[in-house]
Structure formats: structure tokens, C-alpha cells
Amino acid sequence: MEPEDLDMLYHIENDRSLWNVSATNVPYSRYALHNYIADAKNDIYIDGQVRLIIENEQQETVGVIDLVDFDPKHQRAEMGIIIMKAFRRQGYAQAAIEMLTDYSRNMLHLKQIYAVVDVDNEVSHHCLLSIGFTEGAILKEWIFCDGRYKDARVMQLFI
Template identity: 45%
Template sequence: MLALKGKYCYLRALEPEDLEFLYYVENDELVWEVSETVTPYSRFVLKQYLENSHRDIYDVKQLRLAIVSQNDQLAGFIDLFDFDPKNARVGVGIIVAEMFRGQGLAKEALAMITNYCFQKLNLHQVYANITEDNLASKKLFESQDFELFGVKKDWIFSEGKYKNELFYQKIKE
């Protein structure tokens, strides 16, 4: 049986009580660079998002799950995006709150969601887009056998300069 529960954390569907944490994450300008966000989100808009987050990945082409520590604290989110069932692939992104970093949650959450993609969604590949200077994310994805397959030159414009974005893939064995 495939479980979305590990030693350090578990993954669950979004709940209405996640609103304040979601508001904090989505309005953190430090992560706007990777989420391609340029304006803040209101609580109203995020509340509507949460109300519709139950929709099927085959319908909306994305899925966001909460990363919850073993003591039931919301620690972050893991997202599947650009779900493409025809070509059997999906993108993945992850964010863990600073106070939970370095505890193995991101590594375990990434392993669980990748297994979910391969075993339950029957996908052929999972990919990630990581800015070249994001050393923690590069280390995380490489630790889960994602391979670097390309560089998108000057892909992200942030803080007055262009950054390269790295394209990582994990292909189902």
C-alpha cells in the first residue's frame, strides 16, 4: 500500500484552517521569484482557492498538499503543477517554513509525492524548475535522484538581474 505518511511528516489535503499559513506563504516576497507571483493575494482569494482545492488533478491539472510534521504542525506545501496525463508528466514544487527546515521533512515529502506520481498517477516523469542559485533545492532534488537535464538561460528576472533556471527530471524506472 502506498502511504503519504513517513517517519518525519505526512501529506494531506488542504483544510480551511490552512488559510493563515497559506496567506503567509503566498505573500512572502522572497518566494515570489519561483512562483512567478508579482502581486499579493488577499485572504478572500485564498479562501476561495481552499474551497476549491478538493477538485481532481485530472480536472484542474494541479494538486497542492500540506506537509504536516509528526506533531501535527503545518510545515509547508508540496505542489504538482502542469499535470499532463497524455505525456505522463508533472512538475513539482515544494516550500517548507524556515522553522521546519533541516529536519528531513522536505526530503521525505518529495519522496512520497514522487512515489505517488509514479505509482498512483502512473506517470513517466516528474520535473522541477530550480534557479541556479537555489543551492538547498538543488541538493534536495539531487538527493532524490532528480537529474539536471538543461539550463534555461536568463529565464527569471529578479531584483534587477536575470537568473538561469535549471531543469531537473526524474524518470520512472
């Protein structure tokens, strides 16, 4: 991430409609996000995560993809992705996940990437299946959203 990504990151992190697909539950200040960008070493072995900006051919930022909960012993990490509304359903998620998969396999030597997806999120579920993810466990009442608990599905990609 670059300092120029601050406004986009501020928008994504403070979009309450996305909080149900992330661990965010409080708004972030520009100052806190500025420090996050400045302090990140961009080394998954140091930070335990890596966050990458997704751009299209016109160098427009279309979203963010990250690996979190990196576990070098078990060679796995959790993937998260957000595509901004104006760019959804145009193939950017699939392309970004495929690039992240190549990076994870060839540079990080991971055995698997997994994602936790709300069982009602059919778009993400279908996208991940089309890339080769398989369905794992159903996590009962895993996501608290809109005053109620919802089930989530673990999706795994063995690479």
C-alpha cells in the same frame, strides 16, 4: 487543503522572498485564497494541479508541495515545494518529495516529475540530486528576480 490552512497559505503566498521561486508576482487576499481552497476539487485531472500540505509528526504544518502543469498525455508534472523557514534542513523536503513521488508513480501513473530551480539554489539542487533527480537543461535568463534575470536548471526524476 483544508480551510484551516488559509492562514499558512496566506503567509506563504504573500512572502515576497519566495516570489522568485514561484509564479506569484502580486499579493493574494484572504478572500481569494479562501475561494481557491473552497473551489479546488483536489483532483489533478480536473484542476490540472494538486497542492498538499506537509505536516510533521506533531501535526505542525511545515510547508506545501504541489504538482502543477499536469500533462496526462505525456505523463509528467512540475513539482514545487516550500518548507517554512523554521523547519528547513530537517529532512522534511526529502520525505515529502519521496511521498509525492510514490503518489505520482502509483496513483497518477506519471513517467516523470520535474522542477525548475534557480541555478544559485544549491540547497534545493543538492536535495533533488540526493533523491535521484538528474540535471536537465539550463534555461537562460528564466527567472526575473531583484531587477535582473537569472538562469534556472531543469531537474528531472523519471519514475
